[in-house]
Amino acid sequence: MTLIYGHRGAKGEAPENTLAGFQKCLEHGVRRCELDLHLSRDGxxxxIHDPTLKRTTGRRGKVVEHDADELVDYDARQGGPGWLQPAPIPRLAELFERCPFEHWQLEVKSASRVRAARTVLAIQELATRYGLIDKVTVTSSSREVLRALNRLTPEISRGLVAEYNWLDPLKVAKQHGCSLLALNWTLCTPERLQKAQKQGLHVSVWTVNEPALMRRLADFGVDSIITDFPGTAVSTLQR
Structure with a gap:
């Protein structure tokens, strides 16, 4: 059966990457989520998806220029579906405490060698503290991040995010010891899917919002889809 991951919580139904969105995902009975991480100034x-605050909070500046205590006061419901209550940027720790997901795809965007190292070590520390090491896969399209995971936190499962076709994603995934391939749906042919699964990869396809596409990918045999509309995915795939 094709598993369902809520994309940035439930991006199409609630403000992305906020506690409200992850709770909405859980309300649909979807116990897997995908989210994005950036370090605050104080580590x-x-x-939050973007390195800057503008799109979701309307504020200026970069995430890394603000301490965590400031960031959790910023309302991140701009640009999403209408939402009446403020929806602050959450710490990952708060979600680990309050959201009983079975599995988390934690995406880390491109980063310098130093920042990649700091980020993966922070994930390891937090996941260990909450007893979630075996429920977390850190995903990235950045070779720097994947190398840091290999080097510093080999016990954390890792995944390659593949959006474009210019490099063979299966080769890159193998090179970095990945167990998951997060594949843009446009790259998901039955041939590539079969080959990836033969290689032992869990293939998670994003961002899948149309019921017809959900059904088609499920018929192909994808392991999971990542969707902005977990409610729609449940009614489409779990009837």
Whole structure:
């Protein structure tokens, strides 16, 4: 059966990467999620997609220029579906405490060698503290991040995020010891899927929002889909 991951919580139904969105995902009975991480100035893991604050909070500046205590006061409901209550940027620690997901895909964007190292070590520390090491896969399209995972936190499962076709994603995934391949749906042919699964990869396809596409990918045999509309995915795939 094809598993369902809520994309940035439930991006199409609630403000992305906020506690409200992850709770919405859980309300649908979807116990797997995908989210994005950036470090605050004081080294805490914050759940936000962009390196800058503008798109979701309307504020200026970069995430890394603010301490965690400031960031959790910023309302991140801009640009998403209408939402009445403020929806602050959460710390990853808060989600680990409050959201009983079975599995987390934690995406880390491109980073310098130093920042990649700091980020993966912070993830290891937090996942260990909450007893979630075996429920976490850190995903990235950045070779620097994947190398840091290999070098510093080999016990954490890792995944390659593949959006473009210019490099063979299966080769890159193998090179970095990945167990998961997060594949843009446009790259997911039955041939590539079969080959990836033969290689032992869990293939998670994103961002899948149309019911017809959900059904088609499930028929192909993808391991999971990542969707902005977990409610739609449940009614489409779990009837």
């Amino acid at each position: 805490e893991l914050m759940v």
